[in-house]
Amino acid sequence: MHRKYGENGSMGAREYAKWGELERSEAVPSMLPPALIHCIAMSLLFLLFGLAMLTHTAFIALTEKISNTALFILFIFNIIFWLLVFYFEIFIVFNYLQALKIMEW
Numbered sequence: 845m846h847r848k849y850g851e852n853g854s855m856g857a858r859e860y861a862k863w864g865e866l867e868r869s870e871a872v873p874s875m876l877p878p879a880l881i882h883c884i885a886m887s888l889l890f891l892l893f894g895l896a897m898l899t900h901t902a903f904i905a906l907t908e909k910i911s912n913t914a915l916f917i918l919f920i921f922n923i924i925f926w927l928l929v930f931y932f933e934i935f936i937v938f939n940y941l942q943a944l945k946i947m948e949w
Contacts, residue, residue, distance in 0.1 A: 883937055890929045898922055 901918045904910055 880937075880940055883940055887929070887932045887937055890932055894922075894925050894929045897925055 901915075901922055904918065905915055
């Protein structure tokens with residue numbers, strides 16, 4: 845019979861606890877949890893998109909005849925977007941790392 849259940853098919857609490865410790869010690873943890881990988885990937889995507897928005901705004905400002913009001917509105921949208929990027933980077937990623945006890949404050 846399988847060693848988890850012992851010789852006679854039953855296992856006492858002490859043997860069961862030892863088996864649980866053995867299973868935990870044999871488990872190989874993954875390097876990074878999938879949620880953390882997703883969080884970092886989304887942050888990098890926001891960062892890339894923010895750089896594209898900033899470059900696009902600068903390109904419009906330098907090449908097109910655009911009113912100062914429209915340029916100011918684009919600038920405000922860029923500021924709001926970058927604040928969202930920093931929110932994702934700092935609060936979500938760092939709090940997730942702290943929750944996993946990977947990083948101590």
